Amino acid sequence: MINDKNSQKIVDIIRNYARKHSLWILAYGTGCGAIELPPTMTSRYDAERLGVRGAATPRQADLLLITGYLTTKSLKRVIRVYEQMQDPKYVIGFGSCTINGGMYWDSYNTIKALDRYLPVDVYINGCMPRPEAVLSGFAKLQELIQDGKANGAKEYKENLKWYRDNQKKVITNWKMPEYNW
């Protein structure tokens, strides 16, 4: 009687409500979009109303913001950081460089579509997105969490082989741990 579907639903509603109201962002600016984060967090466009605050290490954070372009050099480090975070975790892609390459569409060093290397939940477009756009991106992620649809971490675990093949094609000197779940 405790483990049936309805009580699981109630527990899920309470858990998602708590999770959506306290998102902790890893303080790691991967690209040039990180310059839009201080205005969002400080007095004028206050992001702490939504419960968003900065966390210092990947073990404490549950939202990774990829703010802008990713070179292959930083993609290796970002994958390592992403795999150190604890479930449930979400990824937001900022800016048009994560969507289709953006300004660096013909560059020899940046990746063009983030979706093939990391599971992304929400994209925010713009170059750079204004703080109002960032806040609406957080609100959309909160909606997805409440409906139970923000399952990026689960997809990563299930399709790990596909993600790894894509990553290894781009990063030639692969020195990361191999998982066996």
Next chain:
Amino acid sequence: MSFVLAFFVGITYMGLSRIVTARVQNRIGPPWYQNFFDVFKLFSKDTSIHHGIMHHMGPAFMMVTAVMSLLIIPIFNGGSFFTNLNFHGDLIFLIYIMVFGPLGMALGAGQTGNPNSAIGVTRGLSQIVGFEIPWVMALVALMIQYKTTSIVDLMNIQAETGKWLMFTSPFAFIAAVLAMLGMFRYAPFDIVGAPQELASGPMSENGGKYLFVMMSSGAVFAFAKLTLYVDIFMGGANNLIILVVKTFILYLIPVLYGIVSPRYRTEQSVRFFWGWPTLFGLLAILQAAFL
């Protein structure tokens, strides 16, 4: 039962401090129940990663410290609901127990092998050396003046004479309040666990359920310390409302002082604590011995 009360009141105080900080900085902060969401979110993480048995038990040491110090601090004055274990000499016992928690956290952080944790732990323990001196001096001054080492006796003295110990031994109160700034680890003494410093020091490898234990033990411990101050210096409390009012007024002192201060380095904070607060502690001992 007092643990549940301490948990609720402590977490509410942490949320209220975030609102106070936000209003001073001219923005609307999170609602007062925000820290409950934080704590519940950390509790409901699906995976938990640890580096060995000592790291797994590290937060448990902090929680044990908080609960043990809560057990011997009487919460309400002479009521029959929240009587705790008290015995003669429990003030000295309290001084020992309050240092036990950070030691446990240090052991846990040492097993992770993260150099950030190791440096953060040494900084934290050096700061404890700093603020323990005026704190112990203030308590020793009280013990000399009233010839007792039991918290209940100090409360009874306040009930009998009708005057708070805050007024009859003022130097001890000032030294204890200045030591309280170091105990709570708000700015300017938050070099141990601040996120901008060394990736939050000893807590850098704890996430999920371990962080839940550490946050709630921090809340319970804060409530215990505040209640201790109210019991010793401000005459105890008869019911919940007076307790909340008195502890909140005391809690605002480190919060408001911390909003406007930058951070001290470790040697600067130790130098601060061995300056004016120690002077006030010495004056308190002199006043207790000769007056």
Next chain:
Amino acid sequence: MMMEEIKTTIIDRIKLHFSDAVEKEFSYNRLDFSVKKETVPSILFYLKEEMGFKHLSHISCVDWLEEGEFEMIFILWSPEEKIKVFIHTRVDRSNPVMDNIDMIWRQANTYEREMKEMYGIQFTGLEAPEEFLLEDWNGPPPMRRDFDTEAYAAKTYWERPGREDALDVRETVEKRTGEVLPEFAKKYKR
């Protein structure tokens, strides 16, 4: 007036000591000298010690694909007289070897490592670890003009469909302002 006298002094002294220097004046406080490759360390040392150009501002490189040469440019600045001197040299493109000048200024080490990685210019006696900016790179040096970055990017990275209607920048600007491209620029798009 003062600047003209300073400039003529500099030109006279340089031409006295180094016979293969050709000068050109650009603007108020800038002088250009073109020298041969072998005299570069001695002219830089002379400018630094004897004439007060203490500050090395930049080392840059231009890829003249049609003439088959690299042109290296050293920019020096004198803080007392507030005048810039540019030293130009030409290096052969098929086998680019230059002299190492980081015994004169220590920061030239960083510029030379960048040149080595991005253009492929070898510096004799340069002590540097292998990689600087690019990691695990095993293609041609990327800043040369005959390296087609667009083809390389299309080959290596998966691109999201939907950008096919993107316009070429140079043609759009041409149509907008009516500028006419010179002949040599029409052969290489970038």
